[in-house]
Amino acid sequence: MPISNLKPRNPRSIFWRLCLRSLQVKRPQAALGIGSLMVGAAVCSLLLNLYGGVQRKMTESFSAFGANIILTSREVAAHSSDLPTVMPEPSPQRLEALRREHPSILTVPVLYVIMRLNSPAADSRLPEGKEVVAVGTTLEGISAMNPNWHFQTLNQRPEPRDCAVGIHLAEAMQFHPGDSLQLQMLETGSGHDQSAQETFRIATIVSTGASEDDQVFVPLAALQQMAGLQGKVSAMELRVPGDVKAIESAVRQLAKLFPEMDARPVRQIVYSEAKVLGTVSRLMLALTILILTIIALCVASTMTAIVLERRKDIAVMKALGASNRAVMELFVSEGVALGLIGGLAGFFLGALFAREIALRLFDVALAPSWWVFPVVCLSTIILAVVATLFPVRVVRRIQPAVVLKGA
Amino acid sequence: MIRRIISQSLLRRRERKLLSLMAVTLGIAVATAVATIAIDVGDKVNHELRSVGANIIVTPAADGFPISIGGVDFRPAGAGAYLEESSLPAMKRIFWRNSIVAFAPFVYLPVQAQNRHFVLIGTWFEKTLSISPTESFRTGIRQLHPTWKVEGNWPAADDADGCVVGSQLAQALGLKIGQKLPIQTKTGFREFKIRGILESGGIEDQEALAPLESVQEMAGLRGKVRRVEVSAVTKPEDALARIPPARMTPDQFERWSCSNYASTVAYQIQQAIPGSSARPVYRVSETEGKILNRVGLLISLLAAAALITAALAVSSMMLANVLERRSEIGLFRALGAADARVATIFLTEASLVGLAGGALGYLLGSMLAEKLARAIFGSPIGIHWVLLPAALALALAVTLIGSALPLRRGFKMSTAMALRGE
Secondary structure, eight states, X not given: OOGGGGSOSOHHHHHHHHHHHHHHHTHHHHHHHHHHHHHHHHHHHHHHHHHHHHHHHHHHHHGGGXXXXXEEESOXXXXXXXXXXXXXXXXXXXXXXXXXXXXXXXXXXXXXXXXXXXXXXXXXXXXXXXXXXXXXXXXXXXXXHOXXXXXXXXXXXXXXXXXXXXXXXXXXXXXXTXXXXXXXXXXXXXXOOTTOEEEEEEEEEEEOSSGGGGEXXXXXXXXXXXXXXXXXXXXXXXEOOSOHHHHHHHHHHHHHHOTTEEEEEOHHHHHHHHHHHHHHHHHHHHHHHHHHHHHHHXXXXXXXXXXXXXXXXXXXXXXXXXXXXXXXXXXXXXXXXXXXXXXXXXXXXXXXXXXXXXXXXHOOOOOOOTTHHHHHHHHHHHHHHHHHHTTHHHHHHOOHHHXXXXX | OHHHHHHHHHHSSHHHHHHHHHHHHHHHHHHHHHHHHHHHHHHHHHHHHGGGXXXXXXXXXXXXXXXXXXXXXXXXXXXXXXXXXXXXXXXXXXXXXXXXXXXXXXXXXXXXXXXXXEEEEEEOSSEEEEOSSSOEEEESHHHHOTTOEEEEOOOOTTOTTEEEEEHHHHHHHTOOTTOEEEEEOSSOEEEEEEEEEEEOSSGGGGSEEEEHHHHHHHHTOTTEESEEEEEEOOBOOOTGGGSOGGGOOHHHHHHHHTSOBHHHHHHHHHHHSTTEEEEEOHHHHHHXXXXXXXXXXXXXXXXXXXXXXXXXXXXXXXXXXXXXXXXXXXXXXXXXXXXXXXXXXXXHHHHHHHHHHHHHHHHHHHHHHHHHHHXXXXXXXXXXXXXXXXXXXXXXXXXXXXXXXXXXXXXXXXXXHHHHTO
């Protein structure tokens, strides 16, 4: 056959044929290459997918500390009581506007009034007419705001005159759920009907470990009525979900929405959250980088070994007249192919694991983070290519005659 | 003969050996670093979580009807019961004394200034307690609430007339730092100097804080405190901690006392301070328990990933090694060596690399962990010697198994093929 017939009609076709053949023929090596790339991509995908979901969950955990923003009156009025100054309750329209900005904000109004506590049972053993702090609020509100408070609730239909009593107070007065108590205004001489008492049914005993254990919680409207403070509250407790930035921006918005009030973050919750979450993120990042470094090294060494294995192939190609560049092109495109396959498979495997772990261990339904996909695939391809390019020295140095002889 | 072969083979191909050693060292270093941090991360995060504030409150057991909002008591001095200030150092002598990070006592006195009523809170800003002749303990509001912001300064330890005014009160009364604040009580009047303005986000912003002794004097309550807030490093609650102590069996009680649950530390404080009642603050202790559990889980996950990765890296290196030396294996077998002999040669080399790499990796990993801990937590991490045997065992196991498996495959190949270099 004349030598001229050996010239291929389309030089590119040899390129692709060689590329595909190498993947078909050297299947164990290709499998090893894809395998190590896949594991690398899977671990990368797992850690990155998990990162976002766990961050959110950790931020959520801090919401159990209670209110993180307090709205109080800007004025500190001069009056004989040293309790927090009362202010007009924010109108429903303004609260709506607030909720439109922050859909998952929780707002609870509170009103503090010192009242006299009586037990209608008139048991002579029990102390009569003690002063207590009565808190006007909604019980659903404070139990939503403080999920870690312990509530012991009466197992009956709720009534409009239900109240809650702190456990310490309940023990001192020997109250049990179902008992009644009476609250009476203090003698302030400001013209209130001092004999007016309101009776409430104790539906819940609250146990918190703090001041609430000595307080009585009654419906806000009832307390406002008794104290002659209709439409007034001492403070609005708010809980804004999210990290420090979200909370600080909420504080600024509140200052604009409610200019006559003082909006302050509860520093010990908000700034501790910032500190702890910051630390945990940095730690996760550092450890992830360490792990990914080792993976990169592992993949690189595997790919390098694969290339080194194929010295004979390279020698043959060079003997047939391929330039160094052509050989490298071939290897790089093989690297890209391996990287692509490994990256895709690894991404989905890692994402699957991440979802399972997030569900079982962290109770989070992870939505796939689509930004992870291009990151993982691209890094895998780049890693495969770089690892393939490493032994470029070796390729250059190969002398076909020497290698083919078997040395 | 075998010894000669092994020693010769160790000396040859030094580049390759170095590469293998490096791979093992790096893999084990990362595994050690992650494991070291995983052991201590719970404690470190726990300390950081303490800036959330007190998780145990100590009050007089005989105090029936406090009138308090957010911790601030509005009763006149003289009403209700008190604790003895002198009994407080006993808190640092309980079994779990090292869990107690900070505490501060409080007295509350309703006062007037410029015709406005507020509460003067007496407390320790920063006090050095002497627990024993050799041990002292620095504690106070500054350690208890590190997130509180003070514009200006906290009063110094010997500054009996210095006070800190809450930001809302300062705004209402038009007070500035450096101003004198005459405070009137029912019995008299005292002048304080404003050293700083406090921003906390709590009810303290509407009140004022002054040194404990000064307020005790004004109230006629020398040596008495109304309430103590304690910040302790505690273990998350589990099933054991939820059993009421009175209903525990002696064995359960022993285990419970030897763990630093919030309820345990509170119980021990209550025993140490006469006439006291100490309770965990659920809002704080239970929430941080959940957070600590989550963090622990996360770090364990990373540790597992690190171990798997390290094992993978090392075994891939071993695989590459064995594959490269197929012709050598073929040569040995062609010369008549038994498979077991050949295996001995290679596995001995592998185990030497494994041991050396394991030891180096452990040292490197410990140093890495120390650097990371300083950078992230700002505090050092100890060396965990218990990880050294673990690191060596892991390195040995992975290098041996990583070499043994490809060796077995190699033995199945025909010698002729191996010699030819296929």
